[in-house]
Amino acid sequence: MNESLHLWLIPLLPFVGFLLNGLIGSRLPKRIVSSIGLLAPLASFLMVVNAAAATMITAAKSCAQCGPAVSVTLPYTETLAHPWLNIGNLHVDFSLVLDQLSLVMLLVVTGVGFLIHVYSVGYMADEDGYARFFSYLNLFMFFMTVLVLAGNVLFMFLGWEGVGLVSYLLVGFYFSKTSAADAGKKAFVVNRIGDFGFLIGIFLLLANFGTLTFTEIAARFRPSNTMNVFFENGAIVLNHATNSLPSVGVITVTCLCLLLGAAGKSAQLPLYVWLPDAMEGPTPVSALIHAATMVTAGVYMICRLHVLFDHAPFALAIVAIVGTATALFAATIGLVQTDIKRVLAYSTISQLGYMFLACGVAAYSAAIFHLVTHAFFKALLFLSAGAVIHAMGGEQDMRKMGGLRKKLPVTFASMTAGVLAICGIAPFAGFFSKDAILYAAFLRGPGGKLLWFVGLVTALLTALYMFRLWYLTFWGEPRTENRSEAAHRHSTPLSMLVPLVILALLSLCGGWIGIDHFAAFLSPSVGAPSTASAGNDALELLLSVLAVAVALIGWFIAYQLYLRKPERPAQIAAAHPGAYKLLANKYYGDEIYGAIVVKPLFAFSKYALGGVELLLSGVAWLLAGTASLAGMILQRWQSGNLRSYAAWLAAGAAAILLFVLILHGKQADPAQFLHGTQIFGMGR
Amino acid sequence: MNFLQHDVPLSWYLLLSAALFSLGVVGFLIKRNLITVFMSIELMLNAVNLSFVTFAYQWNEVKGQIFVFFVMMVAAAEAAVGLAIIIAVYRARSTLSVDRIDLMKL
Numbered sequence: 117m118n119e120s121l122h123l124w125l126i127p128l129l130p131f132v133g134f135l136l137n138g139l140i141g142s143r144l145p146k147r148i149v150s151s152i153g154l155l156a157p158l159a160s161f162l163m164v165v166n167a168a169a170a171t172m173i174t175a176a177k178s179c180a181q182c183g184p185a186v187s188v189t190l191p192y193t194e195t196l197a198h199p200w201l202n203i204g205n206l207h208v209d210f211s212l213v214l215d216q217l218s219l220v221m222l223l224v225v226t227g228v229g230f231l232i233h234v235y236s237v238g239y240m241a242d243e244d245g246y247a248r249f250f251s252y253l254n255l256f257m258f259f260m261t262v263l264v265l266a267g268n269v270l271f272m273f274l275g276w277e278g279v280g281l282v283s284y285l286l287v288g289f290y291f292s293k294t295s296a297a298d299a300g301k302k303a304f305v306v307n308r309i310g311d312f313g314f315l316i317g318i319f320l321l322l323a324n325f326g327t328l329t330f331t332e333i334a335a336r337f338r339p340s341n342t343m344n345v346f347f348e349n350g351a352i353v354l355n356h357a358t359n360s361l362p363s364v365g366v367i368t369v370t371c372l373c374l375l376l377g378a379a380g381k382s383a384q385l386p387l388y389v390w391l392p393d394a395m396e397g398p399t400p401v402s403a404l405i406h407a408a409t410m411v412t413a414g415v416y417m418i419c420r421l422h423v424l425f426d427h428a429p430f431a432l433a434i435v436a437i438v439g440t441a442t443a444l445f446a447a448t449i450g451l452v453q454t455d456i457k458r459v460l461a462y463s464t465i466s467q468l469g470y471m472f473l474a475c476g477v478a479a480y481s482a483a484i485f486h487l488v489t490h491a492f493f494k495a496l497l498f499l500s501a502g503a504v505i506h507a508m509g510g511e512q513d514m515r516k517m518g519g520l521r522k523k524l525p526v527t528f529a530s531m532t533a534g535v536l537a538i539c540g541i542a543p544f545a546g547f548f549s550k551d552a553i554l555y556a557a558f559l560r561g562p563g564g565k566l567l568w569f570v571g572l573v574t575a576l577l578t579a580l581y582m583f584r585l586w587y588l589t590f591w592g593e594p595r596t597e598n599r600s601e602a603a604h605r606h607s608t609p610l611s612m613l614v615p616l617v618i619l620a621l622l623s624l625c626g627g628w629i630g631i632d633h634f635a636a637f638l639s640p641s642v643g644a645p646s647t648a649s650a651g652n653d654a655l656e657l658l659l660s661v662l663a664v665a666v667a668l669i670g671w672f673i674a675y676q677l678y679l680r681k682p683e684r685p686a687q688i689a690a691a692h693p694g695a696y697k698l699l700a701n702k703y704y705g706d707e708i709y710g711a712i713v714v715k716p717l718f719a720f721s722k723y724a725l726g727g728v729e730l731l732l733s734g735v736a737w738l739l740a741g742t743a744s745l746a747g748m749i750l751q752r753w754q755s756g757n758l759r760s761y762a763a764w765l766a767a768g769a770a771a772i773l774l775f776v777l778i779l780h781g782k783q784a785d786p787a788q789f790l791h792g793t794q795i796f797g798m799g800r
Numbered sequence: 801m802n803f804l805q806h807d808v809p810l811s812w813y814l815l816l817s818a819a820l821f822s823l824g825v826v827g828f829l830i831k832r833n834l835i836t837v838f839m840s841i842e843l844m845l846n847a848v849n850l851s852f853v854t855f856a857y858q859w860n861e862v863k864g865q866i867f868v869f870f871v872m873m874v875a876a877a878e879a880a881v882g883l884a885i886i887i888a889v890y891r892a893r894s895t896l897s898v899d900r901i902d903l904m905k906l
Contacts, residue, residue: 759828
């Protein structure tokens, strides 16, 4: 019994919500807008749960008389009867594929997405553009689920671009604020660079594989069956593969192009610059798009196309290096930021770096595991930060907070859960996933040891900056006078607290499923973890203990610096002014890009604009001149003089006569003019 | 009938017709007086009539001659209407020069 799961409803329901709220939402009462905005993602989430249940039933199909439930086997595909593109050999369908990978991703996207929708009801209650906000959020859910469910690269790209668009719209939600509008543009432009790489990658895929469907691409690699052999001994499979596959060089270039796309979307070096600025958007947006779901699309894409990366060891190594470098880089910047949301933004970049590291060591299930736990705890952290900001009446500077744990007990508890989870303190969610990544990196040869070490240092820094945030915000004494009034004015509504509690529970327990179960579940989609057999339990335990110890050290340092001796950080900063300035200015990343890319481009565009204007005005002048000249000549025809009209008439008739005579005169004998049969077609 | 066939070739009739038609065209184009222009039109119509008759004779067809009667009838009607218009124009403008009658409204 293989009935339809109606996967197409999962993206479509939020789209309907978008249309309703977008078109008539501003005229509806707030209550109805909220209902539409919440019901759409809730319905999607229920569809996903239904799909998940259907697959589980298949897994335990011994229960034959369980009732008329729909049961399916993964991967399960739904294709629209009408093809999207049908050009020559290129055949692209609107196909939706549900497999283990997309199922996990969908549960995260719709589940966490729905919670954040609920949170938004409270958070955005007093804001203008309430309906616009919810219509954008629903549109995001539409594009994100399309991205996740897409069965081919091009359809995925559609969702990919769509979430980029919504990101732009929501970062610039307060469009009357210049900085927000600029941040939106920056996010869009930087993503465009990444998307350029993605597009080139798609073209390369099409040129070398002749198909864009994920399953068909994967099928091309199937003869060279053992990925494990490949990791240890690349040359064997490489020779084995060349007879039917594109060369390793081509695959490597394709993968690097795709990596550029992933780096753009997931804010990795060198395209990370947009994400911190994207914090100009409302906090639920930061939680949903810029922490939990959209920015992980790059990781998802690499996992989705992992067969390619598996056959391009060089590209895989680059992925690992980019991820590790980004993790460390962003963590160091996060140490000195004072804006609570920016700390979290750099932390997001850093955690995404972990996921890239996991992809780079071919531990895809660990990457997805970290993606899931990260979605829980980072959404939680952002929403808690949002609750703090809400209570502070819009204040985001941590230096002006402090002592909030009494005023905001629930927020304090949820933030604590999030901080413990992200720092990898056992037994919280982040511990399991980060541990899995570091373990996988450690097992990957001597280079992997280096990656592991950098990852460990990053874990230390993560604990340091997260506990810094925690201490600065919730402990110590209040650092502004009017804070208590503000806290009274903005008590946290229930719609904000419930998602916090649920996410806190998920951050606590989300990791308990264990990487082994998770990897086993995902293995049909992303392949069995290559390193599972190589290590042993004692080593894993040792590494775990080490990671937790490092996190505790970070906590201890933060405790010393930000609670015991609050004057120490300033002294340290004063002692190392160069280093502090470098970090506070984010390694001058924006300035460097400004000098290298933006300024020259700006200057060039100015000249180009001059040239284009000259060209355009020249062409316009030419066209206008031609037209008016023609008009001046032709208007003499319309003189109003009867005899000139008659003259033209006669001349025209004479011309036609002449034409016909010349045309037919060739055939007609002049002598037969009178008796001829051809003149004017008369005759016979 | 014989003299037509033997003494005067058909081409002469056509040439005469062409000459008359050309005279009509030229008169239409160069004359300014509305009545002369009108007469030139009549001349053209009759030149065409002549060639109709000639061809009708050549092909032994009666259609051409019937056509001529139609043309004459229309020309008569046209003369009646046209002359009435000319008189009306003269009354309104006190002139019959076509160059000065170049506005539809008064």
